[in-house]
Amino acid sequence: MVELQGIPVSPGVAIGPALVLDADGYRIPRCLVAAEDAESEYARLRTAVDAVSAHLETSRLETTAVAGEETGDIFAAQLQMLHDPRLHSELRRRIKDQLQSAPYAVTRVLHHYASALRRLSNPVLADRAEDVLDIEKQLLMQLGAVAKQPLSELSEPVIVLSHVLTPSETANLDRRYVRGFCTETGGAGGHTSIVAKGLEIPAVVGIGAFMDGIGAASQVIVDGDRGKVIIDPDKATLESYEQRAQRRRSLTARLAELRDLPAETVDGTRIRLSANIEFPYETAAALERGADGIGLYRTEFLYLSSQQEPSEEDHYEAYSQVVREMNGRPVVIRTLDLGADKMGHRPLAEHEHNPFLGLRSIRLSLRNLDVFRPQLRAVLRAAVHGDIRLMFPLITTIGELRQARMLLNVVAEDLKDSGIAHRSDIPVGMMVEVPAAVVMLEHFVREVDFLSIGTNDLAQYTLAVDRSNEYVADLYQSSDPAVLRLIKQSVTVADKNEIPISVCGEMSSNPGRALLLLGLGVRHLSVPPSLLPRVKKAIRSVSIQQCKEIAQRVMTLEAARDVDLYLLDRLGDLVPELIVK
Numbered sequence: 001m002v003e004l005q006g007i008p009v010s011p012g013v014a015i016g017p018a019l020v021l022d023a024d025g026y027r028i029p030r031c032l033v034a035a036e037d038a039e040s041e042y043a044r045l046r047t048a049v050d051a052v053s054a055h056l057e058t059s060r061l062e063t064t065a066v067a068g069e070e071t072g073d074i075f076a077a078q079l080q081m082l083h084d085p086r087l088h089s090e091l092r093r094r095i096k097d098q099l100q101s102a103p104y105a106v107t108r109v110l111h112h113y114a115s116a117l118r119r120l121s122n123p124v125l126a127d128r129a130e131d132v133l134d135i136e137k138q139l140l141m142q143l144g145a146v147a148k149q150p151l152s153e154l155s156e157p158v159i160v161l162s163h164v165l166t167p168s169e170t171a172n173l174d175r176r177y178v179r180g181f182c183t184e185t186g187g188a189g190g191h192t193s194i195v196a197k198g199l200e201i202p203a204v205v206g207i208g209a210f211m212d213g214i215g216a217a218s219q220v221i222v223d224g225d226r227g228k229v230i231i232d233p234d235k236a237t238l239e240s241y242e243q244r245a246q247r248r249r250s251l252t253a254r255l256a257e258l259r260d261l262p263a264e265t266v267d268g269t270r271i272r273l274s275a276n277i278e279f280p281y282e283t284a285a286a287l288e289r290g291a292d293g294i295g296l297y298r299t300e301f302l303y304l305s306s307q308q309e310p311s312e313e314d315h316y317e318a319y320s321q322v323v324r325e326m327n328g329r330p331v332v333i334r335t336l337d338l339g340a341d342k343m344g345h346r347p348l349a350e351h352e353h354n355p356f357l358g359l360r361s362i363r364l365s366l367r368n369l370d371v372f373r374p375q376l377r378a379v380l381r382a383a384v385h386g387d388i389r390l391m392f393p394l395i396t397t398i399g400e401l402r403q404a405r406m407l408l409n410v411v412a413e414d415l416k417d418s419g420i421a422h423r424s425d426i427p428v429g430m431m432v433e434v435p436a437a438v439v440m441l442e443h444f445v446r447e448v449d450f451l452s453i454g455t456n457d458l459a460q461y462t463l464a465v466d467r468s469n470e471y472v473a474d475l476y477q478s479s480d481p482a483v484l485r486l487i488k489q490s491v492t493v494a495d496k497n498e499i500p501i502s503v504c505g506e507m508s509s510n511p512g513r514a515l516l517l518l519g520l521g522v523r524h525l526s527v528p529p530s531l532l533p534r535v536k537k538a539i540r541s542v543s544i545q546q547c548k549e550i551a552q553r554v555m556t557l558e559a560a561r562d563v564d565l566y567l568l569d570r571l572g573d574l575v576p577e578l579i580v581k
Contacts, residue, residue, distance in 0.1 A: 001234045004207050006182060007473050008227035009193035011531070012202035013245040014180025015238070018218040018231075019158035020211055032099050042095045045102040048142035053082055055138065078131050087113070103145035108212070110136035154178065159220040161211055170195040180222035182229045184209055187466070187473050188506070194456075195301070197509070198278045200285075200530040204229050206473050225580070247580055254577075255533035259290040263536045267543040271518065273536055274330075274526040276504055280318050283325040285529035290536065293329040293387075295526025296452065296504040297322060299375065300338045309371075315378030323386035330387040332452070332504075332526075333379055334431070335404075336371065337361045337393040356466055361394030366403055376411045383423035391452060395430040395437055401447055433457035433505075438486045445497040452526075453490055455505025459483050477560035478507040479567070484520070484554065491521040502526055511538035511578050512567030518544065519551025534578055541575040 033041045060075035081087070087109065094105035114132040154174050160181035170192045173181070178201060186192055186205030196203040202224030214231060221230040221241050230237060263273035274295030275286035286294065302310045302318060310318075323331045338360060365372035379390055392404050405428060412424035432438060433454035445451070459465070459478040466472065477483075487503070494501035502524035507513050509527040514535050517525065527535050550570055557563050572579050 001237060002231040004182075004210050004229045004231070006204040006207035006227050006229060007186070007188050007193075008203075008224050009186075009188050009205050010196040010199075010201055010203040010224050012180070012200070012224045013241055013248060014159060014202040014222040014224070015241060015245065016157045016159045016179045016220060018214055018220045019154075019160050020214055020218075021160065021162040032104075033095075033101050035099060038096045038099055041102050042092060044143065045091060045095065045106070045139075048102070048139050049082060049088075051142045052135065052138045053079060056082065078135055081131060082135055103140055103143045106136055106139045106143070110139075159222055161214060161220065163211070165192050170199070170201075173199065173201065175199055175201065180220075180224065182207055182220075182222055184211065188476060194298070194506070195278060195304075197506075197528045197530065198276070198282060200528075244580065251577065251580060252533070255537055256289075258533055258536050258540070259288070261290070261536075261540065263292070263539045265518070265539060265542055265544050265547075267545065269518075269523070269544045271539050272502070272524040273532060273539070274332075274502070274504075274524070275529045275532060276526050277322070277529065280321045280325075282529055283322055286532070287325070289529050289532035291329070291529065291532055294322065294326060294331040295502055295524070296391075297331060297333045298337065299333060300336050303336070303338060312374035312378050315375050316381050319378055319382035319388065320385050323382055323388055326386060328386060330389060332389045332391050332429070334391045334393055335362070335375055335379075336365050338364065356460070362392050362400055362404060363394070366400065366407075369407070372407065373411060376408050377415060377422075380408075380412055380415060380422040380424060380426070381420065383426050384421050388423075389427040389429060389450065391429045391431060391450075393431045393454070394433060394457065395444070396434050397436070398440070398443055398447070401430060401444065405447070431457075432490050432501075434461045435486060438490050441490055441493040442497075445493060445499045448499065451490065451494055451499055451501040453487055453501065453503045453505065453522075455483065455487070455503060455507035458486060458505065459507075462486060477564075478505065479513060479516075479563040480560040481555070481558060481563065484516075484563070487517070487522075488520050488555070495521060500524065509535065510567075511535055511575065512564075512571040514538055515542055515547050515571070515574070516550055516554055516563075516567060518542075519547035519549070519554075537578060538571070538575050546574065 056075045056079045060079070090109050091105050094100040094109065095102060100108070110132050114136075117132065154177035157177050157179050160173070160178055162181065163184045164186065165181060165183055170181075180202040181196070182204040183192075184207055188205075193203065193205060202222045204222055204224060204227050207229060210229075218232050219238070221228075221233050221238070223229070223241070230241075233241070263271040265271070272292050274293045275282070275289070275291040276296040276298070277283065277286060277294055278298045278301040283294070297319075299315070299318075302314060319331075319333060359367060365375075379388060382388055390408070392401065395401050408428065409424075412422065415422040416424070427449035429448050429450035429452060430437070430444060431454045432441065432451050434457065437444065441451075455478040459476060459480065462483050463475055463477070463480055465476045491501055501522070503517055503522050504526040508517060508525040509531045511534050514525055514527075515538055518539070525535065550567070554563050554566060557566065
């Protein structure tokens with residue numbers, strides 16, 4: 001049994017067989033071979049090498065005949081790599097001494113070579129990494145291991161283990177069969193983590209390198225509550241987790257009874273409890289859990305989950321579906337919140353060394369009006385079907401807000417002139433997610449109808465921590481006292497100016513932190529649908545005075561760890577039912 005620690009990003013317990021993917025998504029069908037099979041496994045590799053060698057030589061000759069000797073030499077260089085004695089020595093050692101399967105040895109060795117080349121300062125040599133990976137792919141094809149197994153076409157339950165999963169790959173996971181997943185990289189606030197939570201798939205990320213010794217037959221437990229991954233658990237551990245999974249199911253059934261009850265404290269303070277969604281189909285889960293509305297519709301997943309850039313009609317259909325299904329409840333649509341580095345459909349910017357501080361969110365939209373304008377048109381058109389509100393992300397300056405609002409007015413005029421049904425009177429708000437916005441909030445509140453605090457980015461920019469970087473994951477804490485002071489300052493300004501303010505970041509999804517937010521004066525929370533019942537249970541179990549006492553105590557603490565330990569302790573006292581052991 002091997003127990004690994006990572007970052008919990010989507011709660012729940014999942015148990016099942018491993019589906020091991022390498023960094024490129026190729027399935028590794030087997031990691032180890034029996035000692036008596038090692039010789040034949042190495043012979044299988046030699047046959048594959050001969051086949052790839054013949055193919056490369058044919059490509060060299062054909063290319064030379066058509067495009068000249070210089071171009072043909074590309075394949076000559078690959079042949080030289082393929083027959084490198086050091087490469088074969090390492091492959092032989094892994095297969096014969098370590099009993100690794102040929103595909104697994106090929107993947108590990110050639111990925112190591114490619115990584116080493118990429119680290120070189122010489123760009124010509126660094127570019128050779130692609131040649132190495134091309135050789136790897138051809139060898140894996142000959143070994144029968146390269147056939148990429150689409151994660152959306154599984155036929156049996158699995159736990160996905162991978163170096164990385166992109167947001168789009170996560171969005172396309174088949175929830176019937178993918179019980180949970182864990183990755184070597186990633187952070188708590190990344191889009192992959194957000195998607196996992198939206199799909200209600202238990203997940204742990206940022207574990208670090210762990211897949212080297214895992215076979216395809218391994219049994220895996222993903223503990224999405226505590227950030228643990230257990231490989232090949234012993235009988236006692238497996239039974240313990242099966243019992244815990246049953247307790248979670250029982251708790252879920254009890255919490256479901258709260259569906260039609262209001263999120264109201266014991267002393268009668270009504271809290272608006274809305275849902276965060278990424279996909280239109282999530283409205284069913286939001287309504288099933290008794291959401292008061294959609295507090296955050298992350299529209300970027302229209303881009304991440306599609307092979308083509310969404311058209312105005314794609315936007316309109318998605319927004320119309322959501323607002324119709326919410327049946328009069330408010331729907332807050334956030335405009336595109338992606339960086340140019342994530343826009344795979346077409347390049348929107350040159351390569352950026354630090355995309356989190358570059359062209360993303362509202363900046364990207366304002367620089368690419370042919371992307372922004374169709375989205376705004378679709379929002380105004382869909383607003384005729386219900387209570388839609390528009391929100392701009394990552395607003396840092398007054399100029400950005402005014403420019404975005406001006407474009408919205410221009411779009412409304414265009415729709416009016418064209419005789420297209422729309423609404424131009426929808427409420428317009430902004431995300432509060434950079435310290436600059438908090439500092440200047442007294443000015444922003446004069447020009448918006450509502451505010452929403454995005455604690456994911458607010459923590460990232462306040463603490464100077466890339467929220468998707470596992471190396472600094474321990475520093476990414478939305479409960480850090482510095483972040484809490486900015487939240488409190490924002491609520492104070494909003495209340496003073498009678499502007500509605502909510503918290504839609506992941507912080508509000510944690511019941512203990514939700515009580516802290518109530519104590520800081522927040523009266524509107526928005527959380528993933530799966531967590532609505534837990535947060536509602538916490539709200540209905542306490543008084544506002546108790547929440548204020550929690551906040552007063554927390555604001556005297558100096559570290560995020562102290563805050564979280566205190567909140568967990570108080571949650572155990574006030575709502576012990578939510579502590580599943």
